[in-house]
Amino acid sequence: MKQALQLKLGQQLTLTPQLQQAIKLLQLSTLDLQQTISETLESNPLLDEEELVSEPIDDGVRESVDFSDSVSEEIPGTELQVDAAWEDVMPSAAPPSSGAGAGSDDLAFAERDSLPETLQSHLLWQLNLTRFSETDHAIALAFIDAVDSEGRLTQSPEQIHAGLALDDVELDEVMAVLHRLQHFEPTGVFATDLRECLLIQLRQMSAETPHRDTAGLLVLRHIEQIPVADPKNLARRMRTTPDDILGALTLIRTLNPTPGSTVATEATEYIVPDVFVKRIEGKWRVELNPDIAPKLRINDHYADLLSAGSTSDRDYARTSMQEAKWFIKSLMSRNETLLKVASSIVQHQRAFLDHGEEAMRPLILADIAGEVDLHESTVSRATTRKYMHTPRGIYELKYFFSSHVATTEGGECSSTAIKALIKRIVAAENPQKPWSDAKLCNLLADEGVVVARRTVAKYREQMNIGPSNERKRYI
Helix, strand or coil, X not given: CCCCCCCCCCCCCCCCHHHHHHHHHHHCCHHHHHHHHHHHHHHCCCEEECCCCCCCCCCCCCCEEEECCCCCCCCCCCCCCCCCHHHHCCCCCCCXXXXXXXXXXXXCHHHHHHCCCCHHHHHHHHHHCECCCHHHHHHHHHHHHCECCCCEECCCHHHHHHHHCCCCCCHHHHHHHHHHXXXXXXXXXXXXXXXXXXXXXXXXXXXCCCCHHHHHHHHXXXXXXXCCCCHHHHHHHHCCCHHHHHHHHHHHCCCCCCHHHHCCCXXXXXXXXXXXXXXXXXXXXXXXXXXXXXXXEECHHHHHHHHXXXXXXXXXXXXXXXXXXXXXXXXXXXHXXXXXHHXXXXXXXXXXXXXXXXXCCCECHHHHHHHHCCCHXXXXXXXXXXXXXXXXXXXXXXXXXXXXXXXXCXXXXXXXXXXXXXXXXXXXXXXXXXXXXXXXXXXXXXXXXXXXXXXXXXXXXXXXXXXXXXXXXCC
């Protein structure tokens, strides 16, 4: 085997530590950035925080940018006389009595107030204030464990009874515990389905509540037809008056189909905007949020002390100094990139700021990347989990990007604007005769926007707007 030396010429992209750090800081959210800065301040003794945060950003990073103005069917079912028979399906039970039950000290009031409240903890708190025997308390815990975030049971009482593995417990005792738990707040929890959830809420209303009995019968016998049924047909089926049916339907619509959602399931996360957009003297002004990151500086006094020390101290001071300078420069680069991208977005979307969603212009990452001389991936990092505070609300920067749709006049319209148009048209329709998707296409065409019916259906579903048969209302 013969050894030889060969010379090759090639190109290779290498990410330096400084570039890696700059990319990492750019893609961090505001909260993650603040945590990273705090950790860096603790680990690097030469890095210090300035007390005055109102000074302008150095190295040519602009704090703000100005922009001038520019731009009916029969309902099958048994005929029923209106009475209180529906209550027999959901028998009432005495409300839970207060008192010291098993484990009443497990969750103190102070702890309950200090921790984020979940539906499970809310139910456990009520359980600990309810007088239950030891066996009934164990049954109640099994039911609470089987409740989902909406307050609905994920297991039937029979399944829970089988899973208890208690030989001396009958199904009737399990059902008795369930009936007591169904008086817990929020009203309507521990139901196995929507019908039972609504019946629980109606049952706990006062017997003098107008149209309560009729509402109970409607839920019990005709729950599937409630959204689309003709009140006159229902009145004939139930041998009552249309006014009584209308009153019952109005009462049903005041009920909550997902009562568990009224209890917070997780700690509230607050959005801190990265940039502010304000209209000052007829111009849109873009500013960085000065509170998202503290101003950092080099602690020269501590650096001098280390430089005058031993060889190891000097090496440590040199390394810490270099890392501190890199970190400060990376923060400045992040601010500059964020301001450039946000300013370019505002320049494109001034019509949205002036007139709202219907005036949103189509915009893609490549449009911004070409203007600010950055790669599309960099623009993507700069717009992910970054928020802009505008007079119309707080939006993620990615919200301002949308696809292009051609118009009849040869121009382009954004998908966001089309969704806003659909939302406005649906809001103004006659609820007794809602528009079909084909009709919505024609109405959009009258606005100068030509889209396919399947596109209208897709946008409608994305906005959680039901089809015409589900939107139909008689009251």
